[in-house]
Amino acid sequence: MTGGRVLTTRENAVPALAEAFREHGFEGASLAVLSKATGLGKGSLYNFFPGGKEEMMEAVLADIDRWFAETIFVPLEQAEDPAAAVTAMFDEVTAYFRSGRRVCLVGALGLNVGGGAFAATINGYFSRWIAALAHCLEAANIPSASAAQLAEEAVSGIQGAIVLARALGEDSTFKRIVDRQRASLLGAIRGGATP
Amino acid sequence: MTGGRVLTTRENAVPALAEAFREHGFEGASLAVLSKATGLGKGSLYNFFPGGKEEMMEAVLADIDRWFAETIFVPLEQAEDPAAAVTAMFDEVTAYFRSGRRVCLVGALGLNVGGGAFAATINGYFSRWIAALAHCLEAANIPSASAAQLAEEAVSGIQGAIVLARALGEDSTFKRIVDRQRASLLGAIRGGATP
C-alpha cells in the first residue's frame, strides 16, 4: 500500500459522463459540458480517455453493458423462477430509468447517424436483452416463437414508454405502460399462452 | 402573373431540413449539413429563416404537425368506421416512418435537453395523437378508461418499435411490433373489451 488516497479515477468519472451524454446526446455533450459534469478539466479527461469523446462514450457504453448484464441479463438467463425474474427485471428497469425521466442512452444513440460508430454495441445490447428475456419465458414453458415475440414487445414497450414519458413529462405514463407490459408477461407465464 | 418561376421557396426547403434534423439531431445538424441537404447557401437559409436553426426546426415541426393532423388525427377524430380508421392510421404511420428506418423527429427531440425549447409542441403532438385515437376507440363503444389506455399503449408502442428497429437495423422488427399493436386495437374494437 502506498497510503495515497485516489481522489479521482477513470471509473469514477464514467457515471457523470453517462449522465451528461444522456441529457445532451453525443453531439450536444461538449467537452465543456463533460468537464463540468465530472468536475475534471479537459486535460484530466484526455489523460483518462486519450481517444476523446468517442473513447468516453465507449467507456460509458461498456459500463452500461456490464450493469445490465449483471442486473438484468444474467438473472433472466439463469432464472429458476421465471415469474420472479420478470418481476425483478421490471422493478430494476423502472428504478434505473427513473420512471422514464432518465433516457435510455443506448436507444437514443441509435436514433442518430452520429451513433453509427457504436452500432454493434447498440445492436448487442438489445439483442441480448431480448434473447435473455425470451429464454426466461421459454423456461416457463412458453413456446419459443411466442416467447421471442413477447420479449421483443416488452423491450420495445419499455423504450416507447421512455420516449412518451419524456415527451409528456409525466412519470405516471411510464409506470402505466410498463405495468401493463409486466402484467402481460406474467399472464403469459401463468397461462402458458399469449393472452 | 409575373411569369417568373420560383425555383426555391421556404416551404420547399422544409422537407430537406426535416430529414437532416431526423438523421443528425438538432445539435448534430450544423448549418453546413443543412446547407448541403437543402442545396441552399447559408445566406439563403437565413433569408428564409431569420431566426436560424431554431426557426428552421419550428418550421419543420409545424409541417409535421400539419401532416399528422390532416392524415392521422382528423380521420381518427371524425371516424365513422373506427376499425377502418385504425387500419388506415397504422398503414400511414408504417409508410411515414418507413418501417422504422425513419426516426420520429418529435420523439427523438424530446429525449435531449436541447429539445426543451420545443417541449410544448412535442407534448401537444403526442397528446393529440393519443386523444384522437382514444376518441376513435370510444366511438367503437370501448369504455373511456380502456380506450385511453389502449391509445397510449399504441402510440408508445410505435415509438418503441422505431427505437428498436433502428437499433437492430431490421425493418421486420418494426412491422412485427406494429402489426401486433394493430391487431390488439382491432380486437378491442370488435370485442368491445381489452383482450
Add this chain to the structure above:
DNA sequence: GTCTATAGATCGATAGAC
C-alpha cells in the same frame, strides 16, 4: 495527475456584392 494556455477547425450568424 491536474491545471491553464492555446492551436486549428468548425460553429452559428451577419454583411455586402451581385
Add this chain to the structure above:
DNA sequence: GTCTATCGATCTATAGAC
C-alpha cells in the same frame, strides 16, 4: 434571392507548467 467573405464564439484536441 443567392452567393462569398468574414466575424466572434465555441469546438476538439494538444502542449506544457506545476
